[in-house]
Amino acid sequence: MELRHLRYFLAVAEHQGFRKAAQALRLSHPSLCEQIIDLEREIGARLFERTNHQVCLTEAGHTFLTGARKTLKCAFEAVQTAQQASRDYRGDLRIANVGLMCPSLLAHLIYAFRERFPTVEVSILQQNNFKSIEAVQQRADLGIGYLAAESTSPVGALKSWTIATAPIGVAVAATVEHNHRGGARLQDFAHEPFLIFDPKYAAGYVEWSRSIFLGTGFEPVKTISVDSAEAFFTLICAGVGVGLLSPLHFGGQSTGVLFRELSKSVGHFPLSLVWDAQRTSPLVNDFLAIARQVLPKPNGASMLNNHTLSLAAMSGV
Numbered sequence: 355m356e357l358r359h360l361r362y363f364l365a366v367a368e369h370q371g372f373r374k375a376a377q378a379l380r381l382s383h384p385s386l387c388e389q390i391i392d393l394e395r396e397i398g399a400r401l402f403e404r405t406n407h408q409v410c411l412t413e414a415g416h417t418f419l420t421g422a423r424k425t426l427k428c429a430f431e432a433v434q435t436a437q438q439a440s441r442d443y444r445g446d447l448r449i450a451n452v453g454l455m456c457p458s459l460l461a462h463l464i465y466a467f468r469e470r471f472p473t474v475e476v477s478i479l480q481q482n483n484f485k486s487i488e489a490v491q492q493r494a495d496l497g498i499g500y501l502a503a504e505s506t507s508p509v510g511a512l513k514s515w516t517i518a519t520a521p522i523g524v525a526v527a528a529t530v531e532h533n534h535r536g537g538a539r540l541q542d543f544a545h546e547p548f549l550i551f552d553p554k555y556a557a558g559y560v561e562w563s564r565s566i567f568l569g570t571g572f573e574p575v576k577t578i579s580v581d582s583a584e585a586f587f588t589l590i591c592a593g594v595g596v597g598l599l600s601p602l603h604f605g606g607q608s609t610g611v612l613f614r615e616l617s618k619s620v621g622h623f624p625l626s627l628v629w630d631a632q633r634t635s636p637l638v639n640d641f642l643a644i645a646r647q648v649l650p651k652p653n654g655a656s657m658l659n660n661h662t663l664s665l666a667a668m669s670g671v
Contacts, residue, residue, distance in 0.1 A: 452499030537617025
């Protein structure tokens, strides 16, 4: 016996007929009749007397009606209690951002999480690297950022999940003349200085960018070290240099900056969540569960396309 059987029974009793009850429940008349017959068979007693003009409760039906109402009321109250507990769920969730932030995607995840747990305080802390999960755990509950390929295999209690990938491209000033037709090549920027993040700010960025340069046989004419995202985008807007990025990095920083995707495949930028499975908290598990619900499922293509659509819709772009 399931709760739906009780709902069907109450509907027939209240409408004193199968057809009206079926209309109210948006079921077909034969289907409702079959469900009530199954219920009577399971109970072992007739619940309704059926005539050509009327459907009324039997003595057993009147008795069962009282219990059915109590059971459905208890189920409804249990749902309300669970929902209230969810709304009143309190605590602090600290997310360590490792390296250059991917603001739109992170905002999307936090927004979805706080819709479910509005009383939980969420904070973002800048973290240098993933090399010491103990250091991350001392400051935060989980981390998000670029995880080098050689670090993707779990070590001890460290767990990682690549939540998004995005194509690699070059960020240039929107006011600078470039050939925008088709995809770009790194050789198109042979005379441009490349802005490179200081490892103290964006751990892994130097290794990641160098691997792209080596993979394409490209050597920048000059590199300029920057120690913040603000300096990076400001210098690009000013035409001082260009930089390797993915669309995941843009968010609200894209004003005055043009992204040119590289035509030759040089891999993708992966974004990962990292946490310690042995020290994980209920809040971390809740955040991971919600992330699995709201993030698009990979279908063999880059996940970025789906993210771009959902994030643009959320921000009204």
